Structures are given as C-alpha cells and as structure tokens.
Amino acid sequence: MTQPILQIENLRASFRIQDEYFTAVNGVTLSVHPNEVLAIVGESGCGKSTLALSITGLHEPERTKLEGSILFEGTNLLSLDINELNQIRGRKIGMIFQDPLSALNPLMTAGRQIEESLDYHTKLSSLNKRQRTLDLLERVGISNPKQICDRYPHELSGGLRQRVMIAMALACDPLLLIADEPTTALDVTIQAQIMTLLRELQQQMNTGIMLITHNLGVVAEMADRVAVMYAGEIVELADVHTLFAHPMHPYTRSLLHSVPSLQTLHEKLHVIQGIVPSLQKLPAAGCRFQSRIDWIPESEHEKNPILREVEPGHWVRCTCYQNFYFPQHP
Ligand SMILES: Nc1ncnc2c1ncn2[C@@H]1O[C@H](COP(=O)(O)OP(=O)(O)OP(=O)(O)O)[C@@H](O)[C@H]1O
Numbered sequence: 202m203t204q205p206i207l208q209i210e211n212l213r214a215s216f217r218i219q220d221e222y223f224t225a226v227n228g229v230t231l232s233v234h235p236n237e238v239l240a241i242v243g244e245s246g247c248g249k250s251t252l253a254l255s256i257t258g259l260h261e262p263e264r265t266k267l268e269g270s271i272l273f274e275g276t277n278l279l280s281l282d283i284n285e286l287n288q289i290r291g292r293k294i295g296m297i298f299q300d301p302l303s304a305l306n307p308l309m310t311a312g313r314q315i316e317e318s319l320d321y322h323t324k325l326s327s328l329n330k331r332q333r334t335l336d337l338l339e340r341v342g343i344s345n346p347k348q349i350c351d352r353y354p355h356e357l358s359g360g361l362r363q364r365v366m367i368a369m370a371l372a373c374d375p376l377l378l379i380a381d382e383p384t385t386a387l388d389v390t391i392q393a394q395i396m397t398l399l400r401e402l403q404q405q406m407n408t409g410i411m412l413i414t415h416n417l418g419v420v421a422e423m424a425d426r427v428a429v430m431y432a433g434e435i436v437e438l439a440d441v442h443t444l445f446a447h448p449m450h451p452y453t454r455s456l457l458h459s460v461p462s463l464q465t466l467h468e469k470l471h472v473i474q475g476i477v478p479s480l481q482k483l484p485a486a487g488c489r490f491q492s493r494i495d496w497i498p499e500s501e502h503e504k505n506p507i508l509r510e511v512e513p514g515h516w517v518r519c520t521c522y523q524n525f526y527f528p529q530h531p
Contacts (some may be wrong), residue, residue, distance in 0.1 A: 205232035240424035282444035295370030301362035312350030360391035
C-alpha cells in the first residue's frame with residue numbers, strides 16, 4: 202500500500218464539562234491512504250464527529266483537550282497554530298458537512314462562496330477565479346453553473362446545496378476529504394447521486410476520503426476499509442468485504458444484524474439493547490460494550506481490551522467476540 206496521507210496515532214479528545222474533562226475519543230489509531238475511502242461507522246454519540254473535528258481543528262479550544270498525534274503529510278496537525286492550520290484546511294483538507302444549509306453562508310451566492318475559498322488559498326485573477334468556479338460546479342454535476350453561481354443557498358434544493366458544498370471542498374484539489382454524514386439530510390435518490398459523485402471525484406482526483414456515516418448501505422457501496430467505533434473507541438477495523446462477510450466484534454455483528462434485508466424481510470430485526478453511555482457514564486476500564494451484551498459472561502471480556510490484529514488487516518478489540526452469540530427470542 203502507498204504511504205498514508207493521514208496517520209492518526211493514539212488520539213484522545215476530551216471535553217471539559219464543568220471542571221472535569223471527559224474523553225469522547227479514546228486512543229484512536231487510524232490511517233487514510235491516497236485514493237482510499239475509509240468509512241467510520243457507529244451509532245449516534247460514538248465519537249465520529251469528534252474525531253473529524255479533531256482532524257480539522259474545529260473544536261472550541263478552551264473546552265477541548267487533544268492528545269496523541271494527527272500526522273498529515275508528515276506534519277502533526279495538533280502542533281500547529283491557527284494560521285498554520287488555516288493553510289491546510291480548505292486547501293489540502295476539504296470538508297463536507299451533514300447540513301449544507303447551516304454550513305453555507307446564507308448571505309453569499311453559491312459562486313461567491315467558492316470564490317472566497319479560492320481567494321484565501323490561491324492567487325488566481327478574478328477572471329480565472331470565475332472560470333474555476335464554473336468548472337467546479339460543472340464537475341460536481343451542475344449542468345447550468347452560470348445560473349447556480351448567482352443563487353443564494355436558500356434558493357437551491359438540498360441536493361444542489363450539497364453539490365455546491367462539495368465544489369467548495371474540492372476548490373483547491375485537496376489530498377484528503379472529510380465527509381461527515383454528507384447525505385443524511387437528503388432524500389434517498391439524491392443521497393445515491395451524491396455518493397456516486399463523491400466516488401467518481403475521488404477516483405479522478407486520487408483523494409483520500411474519511412467518510413463518517415451510520416448508514417451501512419453507504420459503507421458497503423463506498424468504502425474500501427471500515428472502522429467501527431463504539432463509545433469513543435475503535436472496536437473493529439477491516440477491509441469492507443471482510444467486515445461484511447466476517448464481522449467479529451459483537452457491536453459490528455449487532456449493527457449488521459439490525460439492518461433489514463430481503464432475506465430477513467419477515468423476521469424480527471435485532472435490536473441493540475440500551476444506548477451508548479454518555480461521556481460521564483463511560484466505564485473507567487474494561488469492555489465498553491459489555492453492558493449491552495449482558496448475556497455474555499464477564500469472564501469472556503478482557504480487563505483492558507486492546508485492538509488486536511486477528512488476521513492480516515483485520516483488527517478487533519476485546520476477546521468477547523470469540524464466544525459471542527445472539528440470544529434466541531421466543
Ligand atoms: N462540545 C462538546 N462538549 C461536550 N460533549 C460533547 C461535545 N461534542 C460531543 N460531545 C459528546 O461526545 C460524545 C461523542 O459525540 P459525537 O458527536 O462525536 O458522536 P457522533 O458519533 O458523531 O454522533 P452523531 O452521529 O449523532 O453526530 C457524545 O457523548 C457527545 O455528547
């Protein structure tokens with residue numbers, strides 16, 4: 202494999218709540234390679250967005266503590282000041298967020314927002330900037346870029362807004378794209394179009410993508426590798442085929458088991474009992490998934506679970522996967 206474009210080592214992200222710090226991302230180690238889509242999956246509250254915001258440095262600095270390292274092209278992003286970071290994000294690292302309406306400036310036309318990004322990171326003349334903006338809009342599948350350029354976000358459909366945000370993210374040909382639930386706010390047909398677009402762009406541009414989602418259909422379609430997160434930790438990491446064909450960790454198996462399929466259409470779907478614990482209620486040690494599979498004896502869990510490579514490229518946390526089974530419901 203090529204050298205990773207992003208290498209995260211033992212990342213811990215903690216938030217200060219009143220006078221105490223609580224850890225939302227705990228010891229995450231991950232890499233993204235050029236031309237690779239790494240999906241991060243997990244339920245709401247697992248720490249996916251915190252991970253993305255740690256890479257892009259978009260946390261409130263006075264309430265957040267980041268430890269470990271995030272190497273991007275060999276530079277530790279956690280050691281950069283805001284000006285140095287601004288040179289990288291938006292230029293070498295593009296970001297696409299869940300809700301384009303709140304991410305786009307409502308007072309600026311679509312074209313102006315893209316030009317602003319070019320203003321910040323390039324020295325293009327006004328004429329070239331306009332041309333580049335039109336090219337970008339065309340590249341993201343907008344057939345009438347001149348008209349769309351002059352529209353304000355509220356005048357665009359959800360799908361068009363998301364395309365404009367992707368055009369902004371791609372404005373400076375980033376090496377890495379972080380897409381945090383990029384299609385959650387869109388209806389299913391538009392979701393599929395946006396995902397196809399992202400895949401095509403990624404292949405044309407050799408960009409690495411970190412795709413954050415809770416939609417396993419999107420993962421199956423888009424990802425090369427998948428990291429499954431639970432309560433701030435990676436519990437399983439594998440290539441997409443292995444993860445779907447031979448999931449090991451009980452959490453991954455539960456997630457896959459709770460998705461409807463044509464084969465299981467008339468069967469009762471599995472429900473993962475309980476919820477992801479809040480930061481203040483996370484266990485200090487042990488397997489964080491233990492309380493949600495309480496029919497598995499405690500002795501099956503490790504005291505200090507670590508992520509182990511159980512076969513080449515396939516990593517699993519804790520030993521509880523070894524004798525895991527789903528309880529039979531009457
Ligand atoms: N600024 C913050 N201050 C305090 N706690 C936070 C903050 N941001 C996130 N958290 C907490 O950190 C944990 C992880 O949240 P995060 O948003 O990263 O999860 P997520 O997997 O991205 O969820 P979702 O899919 O709903 O976006 C949650 O318990 C959340 O309540």
